[in-house]
Amino acid sequence: MNMTHTWLSILEGCLLAALGLHILNSAGFLISGTAGISFLILQFSDFTFGQIFFLLNIPFYVLAWQTLGWRFTVRTFLSVSLLSGLSELLRLYVQVEMNPILAATFGGMLVGFGLIILFRHNSSLGGLNILAVYLERKFNIHASKTTLVADLLVIACAFSVLEIGSLAFSFLAFLILSSIIGRYHKSPAASQPPVPVLQES
Template structure:
């Protein structure tokens, strides 16, 4: 029962992230981490977001395997693969028009809540998310801090390739995502330092 609950939650998390990314993609906006890098690179390559997202995450499996364990790495690999497939399906079958401001806020919120589900069930979507979980587990560094640093790197690259308005609306998505992770993500028990014994 616990395994079923975990995988249903992971699937739901991937669905939320895929929808959020799709809203941002149709509005030519960005989000943080590896997903944001993929949304930038679709501007200069012939690959789809799903293809880029899968390929960009390949190097991070080594870090996950060595530092976060086989089970975490497997859940992350399956989550990334699922998100890549869902992104391809949404790009093909989900057609909509949405104002960039609404897309940025709603997209950021959806991605944020999707990540929360994944984090709570010890999975991630690779890239900066793997690094965020690793730093939280190793140094008790809150995941939102790592994601914010990743946001800044993506923004710097976006400034070179996108229009200023697209970058501005993308910042709203970054803020929405970071706010959700900051407020709702609670480090699991293994990431919370134990108080020192008295005496």
């Protein structure tokens, strides 16, 4: 695959995901995966979302490097760095006011399609996405299942932080995101023979 096409696609995926996360964050809704954990920590920290998101992903690069290959790890590191930077720019220069249902819907859709683009170009947004890709490649557990379970655990931890209304809209965003990944993300095992975990792709 042409490298220019690959990196333009990764940029597009990060832009979609960053905008979706910004919409959800601006509405005060919980964000999925590692971003959701970052959102929870944000409530008790002086760091920004982009800074927390970048720092939380650092330990997961070890798992990615050892099990998913250096290409995936490098692309994921650059994707996470890019999304962190875009999140900072959006926080400073873009204000979003949106109906809660629309915020949950558009936020979940944008993050979902952003992740699809990244998955299809051997990248991710780190953290729980790395775990989802690892479980899919090694045990053929679809990424949408891992994502949904992780998101439900994040929601469970958020009851002490968010009101019921915000949790409900957050759950709507999670369902939309998981549905998009489930319908549009093709498992590698479904289209080709299993690839050894340590093999570079």
